[in-house]
């Protein structure tokens with residue numbers, strides 16, 4: 277009988293689910309907006325699991341992400357730092373590398389070796405350099421975040437100097453007012469995020485020059501390009517990289533199941 | 542009728558605060574004197590010998606910060622703002638009833654805050670030499686102590702004898718040794734105490750002025766804990782990661798740092814900072830020919846980041862890591878504290894050279910970063 281382990285990653289904007297079979301194969305994944313209540317989101321994920329034929333109450337399950345404490349059917353909570361490193365090791369291999377996760381409200385840079393976290397840095401409480409920053413700016417420009425990133429590719433010349441999201445937003449509004457092209461504003465916004473992330477990266481001593489992007493922004497080719505250019509190395513990603521946290525949680529859950537069996541023998 | 546008045550808003554205070562005020566007032570009513578202090582460098586032996594009760598006024602609560610921000614900049618260390626806020630708002634019994642406030646030239650923020658405090662209270666500032674590698678540092682600090690001694694004698698109309706100084710130093714030595722003995726029980730694996738419990742207990746003793754009874758409490762408790770442990774009591778489960786805390790004073794951020802460590806698989810076995818080991822390891826040579834110079838020498842051994850170079854801290858940390866079998870070093874810094882946030886670089890390097898994982902947290906007295914701090918601390922412990 278295969279063992280299915282479940283990982284639930286409740287982020288500040290999106291909730292992700294991953295189901296792993298026998299600690300080896302990813303068999304199911306899903307993403308949904310977190311909305312205003314992580315408890316309700318956790319319940320929606322529960323229902324989805326049941327519909328898919330998994331049993332969240334009896335399968336090993338780990339919750340991660342900022343809403344991790346609101347997942348009543350999880351046996352354990354583990355931070356997103358540890359889970360992202362595990363998930364990245366699953367997707368990219370266990371060789372030493374840096375993992376950049378641009379999340380909804382936090383951006384993390386993790387140094388990983390042999391699949392284990394060596395060191396990490398998280399942004400301070402302000403939202404500069406996070407997905408939230410991008411979202412707010414995209415709203416101001418009346419586009420979605422994905423479109424903003426692609427607009428940025430065609431822009432140039434603008435720099436947003438303010439690190440504070442509120443001030444940066446008024447900077448963007450005055451740029452709009454002065455008739456600056458949307459592409460150029462978008463360029464300035466992405467540069468601001470990338471520079472902030474790069475300065476975080478610079479503070480961490482990272483083994484080697486392998487660098488991967490996980491989390492919500494990994495689907496944007498322009499973010500990858502821009503990060504690579506600024507960091508002076510090739511930042512790559514994976515189609516499943518936004519699930520890295522959930523996958524890491526599911527893999528951790530699998531470990532739980534085994535050790536539980538051991539103790540009950 | 543007492544000549545000492547309670548503050549105007551006394552009736553609005555909580556019960557605990559009212560009691561604090563009444564206790565402090567009772568000391569004054571019975572002829573006692575209170576000297577408010579802010580720092581581990583304050584030579585309490587001199588005040589003991591003058592018959593004055595030193596009490597720490599170090600602000601640990603966010604509550605008076607808005608009052609402080611009327612006079613002080615917002616981006617200032619929360620400890621400095623809180624300490625000042627208590628004084629301007631008349632909400633701390635000991636600040637309110639203190640006859641004298643004693644400060645030192647430590648960090649710039651404190652130094653300049655003391656100047657403002659001087660408009661409301663009688664403030665005495667000791668000039669602390671900041672380079673103990675200078676041959677004349679001890680001489681200068683000893684002179685400062687003599688100057689302070691003369692000021693105490695004049696203000697309180699007493700004579701501070703050598704005999705009284707030696708006795709005071711002896712008692713303070715015993716207290717420091719008793720604190721050390723209690724803290725060193727944490728070397729056991731698992732330790733007999735949660736870090737939070739230990740810290741709160743040690744902190745609480747600062748508000749009881751009967752030093753002999755404090756000494757007895759400490760030695761009794763140590764003996765009790767040892768006996769309980771020998772009988773099999775294990776209040777901390779085995780396997781928790783052993784954390785050393787270093788950095789700024791942490792009384793105002795205990796819940797969101799130390800408590801979180803201990804809720805997420807760690808236990809604080811050693812506090813290196815003020816409030817922990819740093820101020821208790823060094824004793825006064827009470828037999829020294831010149832007792833003033835012996836007292837001065839003790840204080841210069843304190844490894845605070847206001848010193849440059851701060852070699853004492855660099856020497857003490859590796860010893861503690863080894864003695865307490867530390868799994869990870871947690872540096873807790875208060876926002877905008879330049880001495881510690883800049884020195885972080887050295888500490889991080891030291892930790893790296895020792896092969897001990899290191900995490901630095903920069904925080905203030907607000908609740909706004911609790912979620913983030915929790916994630917960082919939990920991830921750090923998961924990594925160990």
Ligand code: SF4
Pocket residue numbers: 579580581582647648788789790815843845846847
């Ligand atoms: S950290 Fe330094 S300045 Fe602050 S109380 Fe301790 S010894 Fe004094």
Ligand code: SF4
Pocket residue numbers: 618619620621647648649650651789790847875877878879880881
């Ligand atoms: S924590 Fe730092 S800034 Fe605050 S009083 Fe102490 S030395 Fe000064």
